[in-house]
Amino acid sequence: MAGYEEISRCNRCGFCQSVCPTYLHSQDEVQVARARIYLTKLLIEGKYDFTKDSQVAKKVDQCLLCGACTAACPASVKTDEIMVAARNDFASNRGLKLFQKLVYRGLLPSKDRLEKVVALLNLYEKSGARRLLYGQTLRRALDRLVYYDSFLPDKLSQPARAGLASVIRAQGQAKLKIVYFLGCASNVFWAQTVRRSLAYLAARGVEIHLPPSTCCGEPHRSSGDLEETRRLGLKNAPLIFQANYDFIVTDCSTCAKALSRYDQFVGADSKEGQRLRAFLPKVLDLNTFVVEKLGSISANLKPSSFSRVTYHDPCHALRGLGIREAPRAILKAIPNLEFIELEGAEVCCGGAGSYGFNHPEMGGRLAESKRLRIAQSGADLVSTSCPACALQLGAGLKRAGQSIAMVHPVELLAESAQLGVFKP
Amino acid sequence: MSSPAGHGNFSPQSLKALSDIVGPAFCRSQPIDLELYSYDSSPFIHYPSVVVIPGQVEEMAEVVSLCRRHGWPLTCRGAGTSLSGGAVAHRGGVLMSTTRMNRLLEIDLLEETALVESGLVNLDLQKALAPFGYMFPPDPASQKASTLGGNIAENAGGIKGVKYGITKHHVLGLELILDDGSLVKTGALKKGFEFIAPDLTGIFLASEGTLALVARALLKITPLPKSYKTLSVVFDSLLKSGQAVSAIIAQGIIPTALEIMDRRLIAALEDYLRLGFPVGAEAMLLIELDGLGPELDPQLAKIKDICFRSGAVSLEEAETAEDREKLWLARRSGNGALGRIKPSTIVQDVTVPIVHLSKMLSLVQEVADRHQIIIVQMAHAGDGNLHPHLLFDPSDGQEYLRCLKASAEIFAAALKVGGTITGEHGIGLEKVTFMTDEFTKVELDFMAAIKSGLDPTGIFNPDKVLPQKWQAYRKAKGS
Numbered sequence: 007m008a009g010y011e012e013i014s015r016c017n018r019c020g021f022c023q024s025v026c027p028t029y030l031h032s033q034d035e036v037q038v039a040r041a042r043i044y045l046t047k048l049l050i051e052g053k054y055d056f057t058k059d060s061q062v063a064k065k066v067d068q069c070l071l072c073g074a075c076t077a078a079c080p081a082s083v084k085t086d087e088i089m090v091a092a093r094n095d096f097a098s099n100r101g102l103k104l105f106q107k108l109v110y111r112g113l114l115p116s117k118d119r120l121e122k123v124v125a126l127l128n129l130y131e132k133s134g135a136r137r138l139l140y141g142q143t144l145r146r147a148l149d150r151l152v153y154y155d156s157f158l159p160d161k162l163s164q165p166a167r168a169g170l171a172s173v174i175r176a177q178g179q180a181k182l183k184i185v186y187f188l189g190c191a192s193n194v195f196w197a198q199t200v201r202r203s204l205a206y207l208a209a210r211g212v213e214i215h216l217p218p219s220t221c222c223g224e225p226h227r228s229s230g231d232l233e234e235t236r237r238l239g240l241k242n243a244p245l246i247f248q249a250n251y252d253f254i255v256t257d258c259s260t261c262a263k264a265l266s267r268y269d270q271f272v273g274a275d276s277k278e279g280q281r282l283r284a285f286l287p288k289v290l291d292l293n294t295f296v297v298e299k300l301g302s303i304s305a306n307l308k309p310s311s312f313s314r315v316t317y318h319d320p321c322h323a324l325r326g327l328g329i330r331e332a333p334r335a336i337l338k339a340i341p342n343l344e345f346i347e348l349e350g351a352e353v354c355c356g357g358a359g360s361y362g363f364n365h366p367e368m369g370g371r372l373a374e375s376k377r378l379r380i381a382q383s384g385a386d387l388v389s390t391s392c393p394a395c396a397l398q399l400g401a402g403l404k405r406a407g408q409s410i411a412m413v414h415p416v417e418l419l420a421e422s423a424q425l426g427v428f429k430p
Numbered sequence: 431m432s433s434p435a436g437h438g439n440f441s442p443q444s445l446k447a448l449s450d451i452v453g454p455a456f457c458r459s460q461p462i463d464l465e466l467y468s469y470d471s472s473p474f475i476h477y478p479s480v481v482v483i484p485g486q487v488e489e490m491a492e493v494v495s496l497c498r499r500h501g502w503p504l505t506c507r508g509a510g511t512s513l514s515g516g517a518v519a520h521r522g523g524v525l526m527s528t529t530r531m532n533r534l535l536e537i538d539l540l541e542e543t544a545l546v547e548s549g550l551v552n553l554d555l556q557k558a559l560a561p562f563g564y565m566f567p568p569d570p571a572s573q574k575a576s577t578l579g580g581n582i583a584e585n586a587g588g589i590k591g592v593k594y595g596i597t598k599h600h601v602l603g604l605e606l607i608l609d610d611g612s613l614v615k616t617g618a619l620k621k622g623f624e625f626i627a628p629d630l631t632g633i634f635l636a637s638e639g640t641l642a643l644v645a646r647a648l649l650k651i652t653p654l655p656k657s658y659k660t661l662s663v664v665f666d667s668l669l670k671s672g673q674a675v676s677a678i679i680a681q682g683i684i685p686t687a688l689e690i691m692d693r694r695l696i697a698a699l700e701d702y703l704r705l706g707f708p709v710g711a712e713a714m715l716l717i718e719l720d721g722l723g724p725e726l727d728p729q730l731a732k733i734k735d736i737c738f739r740s741g742a743v744s745l746e747e748a749e750t751a752e753d754r755e756k757l758w759l760a761r762r763s764g765n766g767a768l769g770r771i772k773p774s775t776i777v778q779d780v781t782v783p784i785v786h787l788s789k790m791l792s793l794v795q796e797v798a799d800r801h802q803i804i805i806v807q808m809a810h811a812g813d814g815n816l817h818p819h820l821l822f823d824p825s826d827g828q829e830y831l832r833c834l835k836a837s838a839e840i841f842a843a844a845l846k847v848g849g850t851i852t853g854e855h856g857i858g859l860e861k862v863t864f865m866t867d868e869f870t871k872v873e874l875d876f877m878a879a880i881k882s883g884l885d886p887t888g889i890f891n892p893d894k895v896l897p898q899k900w901q902a903y904r905k906a907k908g909s
Binding site: 014015016017018019020021023024033034035036041044045048054059061062065078079080081082083 | 456458460462463465466467469470471483509510511527529530532549551553572574575576702763764765766767768769770773774775
């Protein structure tokens with residue numbers, strides 16, 4: 007397994023304890039970065055064998071990959087990369103886990119299948135089965151199901167891609183030509199966000215191309231399925247990394263982080279990896295693109311109907327791409343809307359791709375902690391730039407019987423610019 | 431390769447008794463869990479037989495009493511950041527973690543005190559005090575992670591030690607768990623309610639969990655200074671930076687902090703934080719003054735003058751609070767950042783009278799050259815507390831042995847000039863055999879008498895601090 011050198015830079019100083027969310031919510035030293043690094047070291051040295059000891063794999067799975075430890079580590083040990091390498095080792099030696107097989111391999115790479123599942127979920131909602139689930143009798147018996155259900159938005163809409171042309175012309179003279187990379191979660195859970203963002207971009211003179219791309223591969227990478235990561239990378243790369251696009255833009259922080267290091271996804275030394283390296287600086291998350299490439303954002307905005315907004319930093323944006331100011335700049339530009347800094351905005355929400363879904367206990371605790379901070383902020387609107395974070399935050403609120411509007415910064419900007427509904 | 435003993439001599443009944451006290455989720459005996467509680471920040475690795483993480487003082491006390499009844503060794507730890515092996519379970523047995531005992535019970539601004547549980551993290555206390563304009567002055571570099579109980583057990587110092595003193599100067603009273611599980615108070619847990627009796631608090635400072643366990647502590651808090659001046663001064667030799675420190679102190683100026691960093695550390699920190707440190711410079715001295723404001727400028731002028739007269743190459747004043755914070759973040763990251771050079775470190779913390787600081791810095795460098803190892807030097811120079819970091823690769827057994835020999839020579843050199851072998855990291859396992867060099871037989875007998883009075887069966891953190899000959903369990907077993 008790669009990374010022994012990375013591991014040996016850890017001299018167990020313990021600074022990761024001050025930021026590791028799983029440690030701070032368990033106060034248990036087995037759930038902190040230095041323990042995970044030490045464990046991986048023992049694995050490499052052959053002292054433990056994860057095929058025989060399920061406890062070992064479980065501990066490696068407990069990492070959120072949020073990167074907070076690396077940012078606080080005086081030796082900059084990349085625990086997230088070490089964990090991915092360990093998970094890859096598990097996957098190739100022990101085979102994929104059921105969730106990986108069903109969802110990551112089975113669903114995400116296929117837009118058709120994914121959308122069919124969403125249609126089924128729609129049926130579940132409309133048929134009244136969902137109401138039944140929340141009924142008192144079944145509730146106690148089905149706590150776990152209620153937990154899972156909490157991740158679903160209240161109303162599911164048509165996937166974003168439905169009814170969209172593959173090219174959306176700019177209004178007026180096209181100033182820029184971009185690929186809009188539509189992620190799986192944005193497509194099915196953030197359809198309205200996508201439509202509003204596209205409307206905004208088109209109105210600001212951007213020509214938008216929507217190639218038939220598939221999942222970015224990050225869920226597969228972080229669960230250690232590097233084979234599928236590479237396959238998806240090779241499928242997407244020729245569609246999006248082309249010389250005639252000025253930028254590759256996505257509303258999902260996870261996709262943005264993934265695409266910005268796509269050479270590693272397809273194999274850094276491979277021919278395709280080398281070809282696309284020149285394009286990587288063109289990958290921008292939607293907030294950065296709007297703030298840095300479209301000129302002033304504050305013209306012709308109408309006052310917001312909300313009064314206070316706060317922002318949650320997705321790990322993949324903040325630590326993955328170093329994005330902090332762009333989303334805040336957008337939120338602060340909206341008239342009559344007070345921006346309130348969320349205490350602990352930088353702490354992982356526990357969504358972490360499918361972590362919140364697959365680790366109900368820790369995921370639930372992290373979501374609850376975010377919910378309390380949001381309540382403290384007094385915001386009537388929460389913004390974030392990652393559909394997985396939005397699902398997790400929404401689930402936490404819902405389980406506490408609360409609901410609060412959740413938007414992408416650009417979606418709010420679109421609304422304020424009165425470009426709310428996109429008509430193809 | 432050694433392995434966790436698993437349950438060792440712990441029968442299922444024993445494990446159940448412990449788990450009944452703290453709850454099954456907080457009682458661990460799986461080998462993999464024991465593995466992850468087998469280390470601290472030192473090179474020592476020893477496996478506990480079982481780990482308990484109590485959430486209440488009563489649970490702590492019950493565990494202690496059970497250990498006493500069964501004769502189980504009991505090692506108590508906070509964040510596990512000991513640099514001398516103080517937090518590892520040398521004899522196996524029960525390892526108790528206080529990380530869940532992390533409540534800040536009361537801040538009393540009128541009396542300027544804070545009542546805390548022992549597992550509260552130092553920095554979390556600082557964060558809670560800051561909005562009220564207060565601080566807890568002891569600020570060990572590990573303050574992000576290390577707990578106040580651990581700070582007390584090691585009598586931790588820190589960067590601000592020159593002006594504000596170390597942990598022992600800020601502890602007003604303790605609530606302790608004795609070896610039979612009973613709770614006693616020393617000093618005062620509420621200010622103004624001190625007993626008219628000998629204050630025994632002091633003997634538990636730096637006792638490293640060998641006498642009793644700290645459950646709660648009443649700490650003295652201090653108003654935050656109104657104003658700071660922070661300088662970074664570059665020297666072309668380590669010796670000159672040491673001379674500057676001695677000269678500043680000799681002038682009667684007491685800065686808040688005087689920190690020396692050598693060439694390798696400067697480079698490692700620059701690699702981590704990109705602050706524009708002078709990579710290649712031989713030494714850097716960080717100086718901080720704090721106070722009300724107006725009095726600082728004349729002091730600063732004097733210090734600048736002394737620095738230049740001692741041969742400073744350049745001098746820079748931190749302009750903003752942010753610049754200042756970055757300098758201190760850099761200093762506090764020193765230990766971890768050295769992982770960039772070699773994976774393992776032995777950190778020594780010999781402390782010498784300030785007049786001998788320069789000489790000691792040179793001696794350490796000579797020791798490094800003689801043993802062909804890398805010793806990175808940093809120092810809380812203002813109170814003569816050196817922090818030579820001896821770097822080694824664990825896969826190179828010879829290099830480790832050379833580091834041990836070098837450590838012994840550093841201890842001897844410090845003692846020779848009237849210093850001590852540890853200023854704040856503790857004796858732990860690491861320096862036990864050197865205790866006889868620093869203390870007379872009578873002094874060690876005195877410490878052993880206190881140990882056997884408080885812990886006659888020797889359950890608390892066995893083998894630490896006192897050399898074997900003076901350990902209570904030997905007497906208890908009649909040897």
